[in-house]
Amino acid sequence: MSAQTQAASRKAQWKEGALGYLFLAPSLLVFICFLFYPMLRSIYLSMTLTDPRGRVADFVGLDNFKDLFSSGQFFTNLKVTLLFVLLTVPTTIIWSLVLAALTHNKLRGMKAFQFVFSLPIVISVGTGSIIWSLLFHPTAGMLNYFIGFIGISPISWLADPNWALVSVSLMTVWMNMGFVYIVLLSGLQGVPDDLYESAKIDGSGPVRTFLQIVLPLLSPTLFFVLIVSVIGAFQAFGQIHILTKGGPMDTTNVVVYSIYQDAFINFRFGIGSAQALVLFAIILALTVFQFKVLEKKVHYQ
Amino acid sequence: MTQSWLNKKTAIGVMLAGAMLAATACGSGGAGDAPAAADKGGSKASSSGPTKVVFWHAMGGSNTKVVDQLVSDFNASQDKIKVEAVFQGTYDDLLSKLKATMGTKEGPSLVQMYEIGTRFMIDSKTTTPMQNFIDQDKYDLSQLEPNITGYYTINGKLNSMPFNTSNPILYYNKDLFKAAGLDPEKPPKTFEELQKAADAITKTGKATGANFAIYGWFMEQFFANQGAEYVNNGNGRTSPATESLVNSEAGVKTLTWWKNMVDTKAANNLGRKTDDSKKAFSAGQVGMILESTASLKGLVDNAQGKFEVGTGFLPKPEGAKEGGVVVGGASLWIMNNRPTDEQKAAWEFIKFLTSPKEQAYWHINTGYFPITKKAYDEQSVKDNLKKFPQFQTAIDQLHQTKLNTATQGAVMGVFPEARQIVEGAIEEALNNKKSPKDALDGAAKEITNKIQQYNKTVKQ
Amino acid sequence: MMLRRLNYTVLYIVLALLALMVLYPIIFTVFSAFMTEKEVSVFPPPLFPHHLYWGNFAKAVQTIPILRFLLNSLIVSAAIMACQAVTSAMAAYAFSFLQFKLKNAMFLLYLSTMMIPWEVTVIPNYLTIKSLGWMDSYQGLIVPFMAGAFGVFLLRQFFLQLPHELFDAAKIDGCGHLRTFFSIVLPLARPALSTLCVYVFLNHWNSYLWPLLITNKPTMRTVQIGVAMLQHEEVMAWNLILAGVSLVLLPSFLLLALGVKQLIQGITAGAVKG
Numbered sequence A: 001m002s003a004q005t006q007a008a009s010r011k012a013q014w015k016e017g018a019l020g021y022l023f024l025a026p027s028l029l030v031f032i033c034f035l036f037y038p039m040l041r042s043i044y045l046s047m048t049l050t051d052p053r054g055r056v057a058d059f060v061g062l063d064n065f066k067d068l069f070s071s072g073q074f075f076t077n078l079k080v081t082l083l084f085v086l087l088t089v090p091t092t093i094i095w096s097l098v099l100a101a102l103t104h105n106k107l108r109g110m111k112a113f114q115f116v117f118s119l120p121i122v123i124s125v126g127t128g129s130i131i132w133s134l135l136f137h138p139t140a141g142m143l144n145y146f147i148g149f150i151g152i153s154p155i156s157w158l159a160d161p162n163w164a165l166v167s168v169s170l171m172t173v174w175m176n177m178g179f180v181y182i183v184l185l186s187g188l189q190g191v192p193d194d195l196y197e198s199a200k201i202d203g204s205g206p207v208r209t210f211l212q213i214v215l216p217l218l219s220p221t222l223f224f225v226l227i228v229s230v231i232g233a234f235q236a237f238g239q240i241h242i243l244t245k246g247g248p249m250d251t252t253n254v255v256v257y258s259i260y261q262d263a264f265i266n267f268r269f270g271i272g273s274a275q276a277l278v279l280f281a282i283i284l285a286l287t288v289f290q291f292k293v294l295e296k297k298v299h300y301q
Numbered sequence B: 001m002t003q004s005w006l007n008k009k010t011a012i013g014v015m016l017a018g019a020m021l022a023a024t025a026c027g028s029g030g031a032g033d034a035p036a037a038a039d040k041g042g043s044k045a046s047s048s049g050p051t052k053v054v055f056w057h058a059m060g061g062s063n064t065k066v067v068d069q070l071v072s073d074f075n076a077s078q079d080k081i082k083v084e085a086v087f088q089g090t091y092d093d094l095l096s097k098l099k100a101t102m103g104t105k106e107g108p109s110l111v112q113m114y115e116i117g118t119r120f121m122i123d124s125k126t127t128t129p130m131q132n133f134i135d136q137d138k139y140d141l142s143q144l145e146p147n148i149t150g151y152y153t154i155n156g157k158l159n160s161m162p163f164n165t166s167n168p169i170l171y172y173n174k175d176l177f178k179a180a181g182l183d184p185e186k187p188p189k190t191f192e193e194l195q196k197a198a199d200a201i202t203k204t205g206k207a208t209g210a211n212f213a214i215y216g217w218f219m220e221q222f223f224a225n226q227g228a229e230y231v232n233n234g235n236g237r238t239s240p241a242t243e244s245l246v247n248s249e250a251g252v253k254t255l256t257w258w259k260n261m262v263d264t265k266a267a268n269n270l271g272r273k274t275d276d277s278k279k280a281f282s283a284g285q286v287g288m289i290l291e292s293t294a295s296l297k298g299l300v301d302n303a304q305g306k307f308e309v310g311t312g313f314l315p316k317p318e319g320a321k322e323g324g325v326v327v328g329g330a331s332l333w334i335m336n337n338r339p340t341d342e343q344k345a346a347w348e349f350i351k352f353l354t355s356p357k358e359q360a361y362w363h364i365n366t367g368y369f370p371i372t373k374k375a376y377d378e379q380s381v382k383d384n385l386k387k388f389p390q391f392q393t394a395i396d397q398l399h400q401t402k403l404n405t406a407t408q409g410a411v412m413g414v415f416p417e418a419r420q421i422v423e424g425a426i427e428e429a430l431n432n433k434k435s436p437k438d439a440l441d442g443a444a445k446e447i448t449n450k451i452q453q454y455n456k457t458v459k460q
Numbered sequence C: 001m002m003l004r005r006l007n008y009t010v011l012y013i014v015l016a017l018l019a020l021m022v023l024y025p026i027i028f029t030v031f032s033a034f035m036t037e038k039e040v041s042v043f044p045p046p047l048f049p050h051h052l053y054w055g056n057f058a059k060a061v062q063t064i065p066i067l068r069f070l071l072n073s074l075i076v077s078a079a080i081m082a083c084q085a086v087t088s089a090m091a092a093y094a095f096s097f098l099q100f101k102l103k104n105a106m107f108l109l110y111l112s113t114m115m116i117p118w119e120v121t122v123i124p125n126y127l128t129i130k131s132l133g134w135m136d137s138y139q140g141l142i143v144p145f146m147a148g149a150f151g152v153f154l155l156r157q158f159f160l161q162l163p164h165e166l167f168d169a170a171k172i173d174g175c176g177h178l179r180t181f182f183s184i185v186l187p188l189a190r191p192a193l194s195t196l197c198v199y200v201f202l203n204h205w206n207s208y209l210w211p212l213l214i215t216n217k218p219t220m221r222t223v224q225i226g227v228a229m230l231q232h233e234e235v236m237a238w239n240l241i242l243a244g245v246s247l248v249l250l251p252s253f254l255l256l257a258l259g260v261k262q263l264i265q266g267i268t269a270g271a272v273k274g
Helices: A003-045 A063-070 A072-103 A110-122 A125-135 A142-149 A164-189 A193-201 A206-234 A238-243 A255-265 A269-297 B012-025 B062-077 B091-101 B115-123 B130-137 B146-152 B174-179 B191-204 B216-225 B232-236 B249-263 B274-282 B293-303 B340-354 B356-366 B373-377 B379-387 B391-400 B415-430 B436-457 C002-033 C037-041 C055-063 C066-097 C103-113 C118-132 C138-145 C149-160 C164-172 C177-188 C190-205 C209-214 C223-232 C238-257 C260-273
Strands: A048-050 A056-059 B051-057 B081-087 B110-114 B161-166 B168-173 B208-211 B286-292 B309-312 B328-335
Touching: A003 A048, A003 A269, A003 C066, A003 C103, A003 C118, A003 C138, A048 A063, A048 A269, A048 B436, A056 B436, A063 A269, A072 A110, A072 A164, A072 A206, A072 A255, A072 A269, A072 C002, A110 A164, A110 C002, A110 C238, A125 A142, A125 A164, A125 A238, A125 C002, A125 C223, A125 C238, A164 A206, A164 A238, A164 C002, A193 A206, A206 A269, A238 A255, A238 C223, A255 A269, A255 B091, A255 C118, A269 C118, B051 B091, B051 B340, B062 B081, B062 B340, B062 B356, B081 B340, B091 B110, B091 B115, B110 B115, B110 B340, B115 B146, B115 B328, B115 B415, B130 B328, B130 B340, B146 B161, B146 B391, B161 B293, B161 B340, B168 B174, B168 B216, B168 B293, B168 B391, B174 B191, B174 B309, B191 B208, B191 B249, B191 B286, B208 B274, B216 B249, B216 B415, B249 B415, B249 B436, B274 B286, B274 B293, B286 B293, B293 B309, B293 B356, B293 B391, B309 B391, B328 B340, B340 B356, B356 B373, B356 B379, B373 B379, B379 B391, B415 B436, C002 C238, C037 C238, C055 C066, C055 C238, C066 C103, C066 C138, C066 C149, C066 C177, C066 C190, C066 C223, C066 C238, C103 C149, C118 C138, C118 C209, C138 C209, C149 C190, C164 C177, C177 C190, C190 C238, C209 C223, C223 C238
Parallel strands: B051 B081, B051 B110, B208 B286
Antiparallel strands: A048 A056, B110 B328, B161 B328, B168 B286, B168 B309
């Protein structure tokens, strides 16, 4: 290769490199300004104290974190968050899985049922919460009216500390089931038909076939749904904001809502950022855990 | 959901390294923002056309329309100033929104703020005291109700103009009173009487005796009604408060009584929303509720054809010190980051609002008190009182209140938060998580903490 | 055979009951939207409206500027969608077809952005937007979301599956990268691009916290915030509130009819095989 062509190819290489970064530039710029820089600024803010208008008044080092871990409040909120995840994620997945299993067949009218069960996908957190706030109404809500039929006395869904989180979870399960249902149904449709046939020939009943043959094949889809749902549940905000505002007695005060309260109602950005970082660490650890431990059980085809 | 496509190979190290790199590239605009500076080049309208005044308020529901009507009346009455009213949600929402705009060029020229935001508004140093305009204009303050201006006068200065004021009163269902063998013309005056009446109503099996929404405002009012202060240092009026007194005798007595009623089923607990309490009362499901005088019209209208509504004073424990009610509601503040002519324009609008005629209109359509004494002479107000005789209770309660530091109301910078903390404590007591005393002790400690933190960050 | 038919009957009954449960909140919403205030204020309220009362919709549109909210949401979601399609396609092209230094490290960096949750960035971003004076503006609602790693990832997977022969032919024809990008890759990527578009659109149509934080003027509110403002309406006027909710739901139902389901299936197909 002559020196000339070498130089030319180096020039072409350089040009391609420049073009590469040119193509990356728009997205990179957005990421830098609205993801990486804020991430660092969060770390800085978490070590400050802000005045009631949100201006940095003092650098306090790790005091915010110390306050966080020494106050029982943060752990209570963390407990509520975990409880919320436990109440919503498995319920949504199992409920949607049952529905998907029941509607995954070629019987007549199944399309209609499939449509109905995927319907909640169009419900946003704003509309969903408004609708349920009326259904949950302590004296005029339809929910209390219906449970009256089976002889249960009215429940103050959102005002009773024993029920509030359950109520919010109920609404959340309803709101999220559409997405999970569609994903699981499409997962089921990916299972080859002849598997069912051969299972039948082997004399396996429908329930056993489902648990022993179909479910393992569905595991990648289930895993995907699990990861998405867990992260989503940790970040639930709108329904708490509209339905309970964290009350009664902080029984629905999930960490994300508490961050909102501290940062955007009381303008204590320091303690708000500190909570955000701790929550981030927890979600990260949980996600890594799910990948490390659970994914081993997933059968990729 | 976007966070979900994690790759096993994703290394945290890479991310952090990238973040470092990014930070050097985008290091501008340090935390916090520059202190509020007067917006010099702001008002574009000053040279041509009317001066625009943006007015933020928290008057939801049918009151939104009344505010809009007042604004359009004002705009029609002259052509130099154009007011634009913006509804921002609840008082809490409004406050957060306002905080968010402080230090920016955005934001209103005139803002309605609930009474408990007073200390914060003063400390934020973002407003022009109303007294400045009053002095400049030689505005006669004596035409206003002294019991109302009392709340907003701190250090002898009126900081904001009262706008909508109300008290809590007792609403009761006369038909249920009759059914329970009670005198429907004699509302209970003391805690003890109220409990007895509530018990009697519950025993009829037709409804629950009483419901009080878990609303910190009621607790504050119960304190004032017993002549007790809510925070130290003369209710925060002689010097900034440093300590909460919510766990004092007045508080424990009130909460014990409240809890007792819930425990014995004389009252029920429907949560924090006053709307839920109102809805239950209107449906005849509870016999008595506490509500703002501003709800009178709606409650009477809704009961029409179903039952008769009676009103009574806010109850107090037997033998309590003389007290009265704090003037609740909200006042109007002029923001100092707006150009001078815009602030002046806002003041003109305020003067318009306080005129007897507009006050009469406001009073009749919302149920808030007229803040101008002369408004009571307007024929429309007299007619209204004939139509809703129940309103006399509210006026009497206001006029019988003797002004002292307790009834002037507490002042503290963290009041909005304190209110929520107290609500949390009431919930703890009513749900048997803590005894009333313990719950209030906890609340007092927490509030005191917040006050001290606040005082640390605010330079007086 | 008898047993089987019985089984099916049971299945249908169970499914019908479950469907009713899932549907009820929506039925309740739509029916109440057609009731008069008198009807909704009795307890228990009637299950069906006596007749279709359309007045609520007109009144809801009058009380709050729902149409304006819808328009805002449309503008914001569509702008974010368009921007993300462009930025993602460009970045994905670079990652799939161009050679440059630190390419792998950059790709990992992009992937890592998916792990930064909004809790961590929302406070500083809010402060940034505020200091830029972008509160209450379309750019404040749009700019922070103009790029997304998910889109880059999705499109890259798709680009890599395109047949190589095409590019070789293009190269022989003397096509530069810019022309290859615009006239060959983009048209071919239409299915993946449309999947991305609907996904991004839906996500931002439903976003709640960010617009809540940075909009103050009613004229700038998006539909989710607008609909939440309905809770401050009159206590008794459930019919009005639910008429507003129904109006807001309408476009989403249209989207469902237009095939959101296929879209999600498309996304998962990519994600679970990855």
